[in-house]
Amino acid sequence: MNHAPEPISFELPAKKISTQRASRPIVGAAAALSISIPHAIGVGLLAFAPLATLGSFSFLALWSAAVPGALLTLLARSKGVVYGPSTAVALLFGGMLALVIDAGAAASITAAQALAITGVFAALGFVLQSLIAWSGLARMARFIPVAVTQGFAAGVGLSLILAQIKGLYFISGAHWGALLGWHVGIAMAVVALSHVLQRLWPRFPTLLIAVTLVALPWLFWAPGVELRMAAEQAVFMLPVVPDWWAAPWWLVIDRVGFQLASLALLMAVVNSLEVLVYHQHLEVEHGQRTAHGPVLGREGWVGVGCALVGMIPASTSLSRSLTALFYTGKPSLRAGQWHALAMIAVAVSGYLWLPWVPMAVLMGALLITGVRMIPPPLWGLFQTREGRGGRLQAWVVALVFVGSSGALALLAGLLVATLDLLRASGEHAIRRIHLEGKLRSRHVRGPQDEGWLAPRMATVAVFELQGIVSFGVAAQVVEQVRSHLNGHRCVILDASRAPSWDETGCLHLIALAHELQKQNVALLLCGVHGLAAQRMARLHTYIDLDHALEWAEDQILASRPAAAAQADSAQADSVQADSVQADSVQAAALGELSDGLDPAQQAALRALMNSQRYAPGAVIIRQGERERTLLWVAAGTVTLSTSEVPEQGLRLSVIGAGAVFGEMAFLNGIARTAYAHAGAHGAVLSSLSWERFQQWSRDDPEGALLFITALARMGIRRLGGISQELRAAME
Structure with missing residues (x-):
């Protein structure tokens, strides 16, 4: 009687997980909050700064930091994600707002009207983001090299650092003096205190504690220096309701419509990339695989609604999410929910206490945030040789991000990665080189022929290719062929392991054939099929390496002197002569x-x-x-x-x-x-x-x-x- 075999289970040994970080979501939410508050005030004030001539606007920064993120927390519900307006989206929103106010100045545009027009174009950007998700382009994120994603994160961090350095100089009156010294000292006090507390209590969000401890003394003791505070004293205000009906639509669209549409497209690309970069981090570091399309789609449609009501759309916040994960240790829904509730409380009560918080305190917090956003492997650029090329690429992407924008950083990263891929592919495009003449065809010949061929096959060089032969790879193959030729009269390129060629690669090979022909060196190509074979039809092509080697052997045998070939020629003539x-x-x-x-x-x-x-x-x-x-x-x-x-x-x-x-x-x-x-x-x-x-x-x-x-x-x-x-x- 046959019995079914018992199932076999393979259990991998469990790996130790560090318990240094607290697993309570509220701790991660508090850590993210220490970034959201200064970020909301700093970036939000920059975004709504064009409204300064039209009335008070500081309350708009708080509401934009709280409400869109809370809506995404309710509707998107992604583990390990903290939502809020990103730096790129906020600054692009501010750029749109400035263009609208400038173009509508002739029509005496109001703040509500400017927010209506700006919101529509910002909504267009998030509609484009949803189209990216719907078209499946988000799946292309898996082809983005890790160096590019690390460089993008480092670029965001460096941008935060640079923005705070510029901001400290700006709030000090744009000149060197005692006021600048006070602001820099306060910011550095936050940085130093946070570092010390982090070493003492690694399980708690020490950045928020450091901000509080540095800011409290200014409530009871103020030096004889007028410091720049986070907000002006104001009363409680609700968000402005956009005025869509009375807005000068055609005037603004006629003057700056193309520029607004361009900024909307840039907003969609940059924000989509930032979202995809973070979710790729979740998959690699925490094993949480997420369908990128639905994520972009949900965030896109919520962003459309927020933009239409005059708020800066929120999305997955790279800085806040990474900070929360730094403390929670694993993705959690609760951290984002606690963060959303706290930001609503900040928006409601901010008018009471923000006027008493120095802006330099918040800038010090953002300095720490920027440093933490730079991936740790990038700090070892000059310490170890292993992976140095990838780290160098990441820093190139980061510097381009700081100097231009996220879209150009993406292009720079893909360009650097492509060049590195071409270089690596070119180095390994030649699988093996045979220069000793040991390769022979399957043509079995007589002893006289074999004796003549054996010492002369060293004039035939065989290069086995592998991988996709693109334009850059073909150029390096040509260079390697040139460098290895030494008295060879025939070159055979075996492309049976090269699945595809591009048109430029074919042209490189045709040029090599012409060059070798002038040197009386024959170039044979074998194993090429399809469109590549049609493009290189002018070359001597063969179905496989065996046929190419046979042709080379026949040419060597045909070059024998008449005396040496007399016996064999009699045999060949017997096939055709009946006599x-x-x-x-x-x-x-x-x-x-x-x-x-x-x-x-x-x-x-x-x-x-x-x-x-x-x-x-x-x-x-x-x-x-x-x-x-x-x-x-x-x-x-x-x-x-x-x-x-x-x-x-x-x-x-x-x-x-x-x-x-x-x-x-x-x-x-x-x-x-x-x-x-x-x-x-x-x-x-x-x-x-x-x-x-x-x-x-x-x-x-x-x-x-x-x-x-x-x-x-x-x-x-x-x-x-x-x-x-x-x-x-x-x-």
Whole structure:
């Protein structure tokens, strides 16, 4: 009775997880809050700064930091994500607002009208983000190199650092003096205190504690310096309701419509990239795989609604989410929810306490945030050689991000990654180089031909290609071919492992062929199919390496002096000339199989053989036939293949004049293992049946033994060639 085998379970050993960070979501929310508050005030005030001439606007920064993020927390519900307006979106929103106010100045545009027009174009950007999600372009994020994503995160962090340095100088009156010293000192006090507290209590959000401890003294003791505070004293105000009906739409669109649409497109690209970068981080570091399309779609449509009501749209916040994860240790929904509730409380109560908080305190918090956003591996750029190229690429992306924008940083990163990929692909595009002439075709030739070919095959260089041959890869292949040629008269490029070529790669190869032709060096290309074969039809192309090597061998044999080739030319002429006598054909057919036989034994052996001429392409033997007959090629060639139609199967071997085939069936009586066809010029064969050989062996056992010895010697030589070919393929 058969029993089903018991299922086998494979359990990997559990890895130790550091418990240094607290797992309570409220701790991560508090840490993210220490960034959101200064970020909301700093970036929000910059975004709404164009409204300064139209009335108070500080309350708009708080509401934009709280409400859109809270809506996304309710509707998107992604683990490990904290929502809020990103720096790029806020600054682009502010750029749109400035353009709208400037263009509508002639129509005495109001704040509500400006927010209406700006909100529509910001909503257009998030509609484009949703289209990116709907079209499936978000799936392209998996092709973004890690160096680009790390560089993007570092670019955001460096931008925060640079913005705070500029901000400290700006709030100090844009000049050096005691006021600047106070602001810098307060910011550095936040940084230093946060660092010290972090070392003492690594389980708590020390940045928020440091901000509070530095800001509290200013409530009770103020020096004789007028510091810039986070907000002006104001009363509680609700967000402004945009005025869509009275806004000067056509005036603004006519003047700056194209610029607004361009900023909307840039907003969609940059924000989508930032979202995808963070979710890629979640997948790599925490194993949380998320469908990028639905994430972008949900955030896009919520962003559309927020923009239409005059708020800065929120999305996945890279800085706040990473900070929360720094403390929670694993993705959690609760951290984002606590953060959203706290930001609503800040927006409601901010008018009471923000006027008492120095702006330098918040800038110090953002300085720490910027430093933490730079991935730790990037700090080891000059410490270790391993992965230095990737880190250098990341820093290039980061610096471009700081100097321009996220979109240009993405382009720079993809350009650097592409160049690095081309360089690496070019270095490994040549799988193996054969310069010693050890590679040979499957054309089995007579001993005289082999003796002539062996020392001269070193003039044939074979380069095995692999991978996609693109424009940059082809250029490096050409350079490597040039550098390795040393007296070679024939170059064979085996592209059977190159799945595709681009048009520029084909042109590089055609140019190389012309260059080598001027140097009297032949270039052969094999293993190319499809469109690439059509583009390079002017080159000497062959179906595989075996055919190319056979052509090179034929050219070497054709270059023999007339005296050396006299014996073999007589055999070749016998295929086409009817006047050749059968005796001479049979005598030539014996070749080295007659070694050691005296004339009488040779005559007896010839008497046992039958001779037959085959037309070009004629079938000589069929796979599966059972016939114990040994065949010699007296003249011409015979092709052994796996198919009855040689072009449809694999060419196993080409048997030349003086060589033998069919010995396995002759000696063992097994069925034929391949098809045999006459070559392009036909063939003349001599055959010996097993029955006649048995009769001869009884009459002359000594001669039969010498014959079997010669046959074994030929088989061993052929097996040696096959072994060498297999060894080259395995290597």
